[in-house]
Amino acid sequence: MDIRTLCLGLLTFGEATGYEIKKAFQDRMSMVYDASFSSIYPSLNRLTKEGLVSCRAESQSRRPDRKVYSITPAGREEFLKEIHNAPAADKFRSDFLATLMFSHLLQPGNVSRLIDNQIMDYRQKKDELSQGCGMKQSQSEQFLCGFGVTMYQAAIEYLEQNRHLIEAPAPVRAPAKQSVK
Amino acid sequence: MDIRTLCLGLLTFGEATGYEIKKAFQDRMSMVYDASFSSIYPSLNRLTKEGLVSCRAESQSRRPDRKVYSITPAGREEFLKEIHNAPAADKFRSDFLATLMFSHLLQPGNVSRLIDNQIMDYRQKKDELSQGCGMKQSQSEQFLCGFGVTMYQAAIEYLEQNRHLIEAPAPVRAPAKQSVK
DNA sequence: TATCACTATATCGGACCGATATATATCGAT
């Protein structure tokens, strides 16, 4: 699912400018997807050329035109086709966890500080999301929101309960046999 | 943290070819990061030019040279500096959840099938990861692995316990006027 | 003997992001 398709999808909720679509990405999809202007504006231009959206330019005195985009029947049809495709696998990237892969190159104090900060970050994101949850109207959005909160909570608990595994100094012995499975 | 830096990091564990680095990404970092050959090979070339890795070409009869890369002292220093930077925020993308944002455009049966498949996917990935967990030697890797398993488990449980929210038919009322804002 | 999976390299086109540029408007702080 590319940004172009997602823009089309957001326009099924009503007409919008590129700027408003960017806000929609942040407000209702932040935990699931994000997109920058450098993807949104070209997408909108392409969708217009393809006839999947129409563009009404509101000229404003001494300001650049406000371009309001609406989805066309052809666009609606196209989007409907797209969301019936099997979704691609989730993608997750974490610089934090990548750094921890190399925790043997860091001082113990640094590892602890890293984990403390990450927990704080997760907590803050979870709180922001929780607050936003109440504002959402649709069931879909509530569901999405709840998913995000759950994941942050799980991450926080895991870090708290298992941080000792990489904070403790490595046992100086011949490596013990690990019980496989 | 870009792929180039991560390649440098993986070389702190020992010398490797580009192909082996790709395998390392899949075997020990899959749930945290991934990289394709189209990123790895150029990264290795650039690191060589920069003097952060050295390259020993093992010429093989009737096959392209096997290029074995090793990290240099300068590379080690550079990487150490890099992992002391504050890590960027996690990034998560889910076509599955994005699709669910538009579940009002799908038939209830399709939504259920989508969720069933996703749960199956998560279960499979979790099992693969669990199995791999036993094989890992270092505490860091055990920790990473456990993190992944925990997250998959949390996702599965959330989907199972909350799917009714979007599977249930929406209450039939006058449709409120919506906008993307 | 054919097919598959693995080792091993590399590039092209395209998707996407971060930084930057350009204006104006509004609102609170100094």
Place this chain on the structure above:
DNA sequence: ATCGATATATATCGGTCCGATATAGTGATA
């Protein structure tokens, strides 16, 4: 009254990264 921050609103450039594709030998399995 002015200053800085934030918001509205557009758009592009350089660069990173991925998916698809190309090439080619080896060994195992069917």
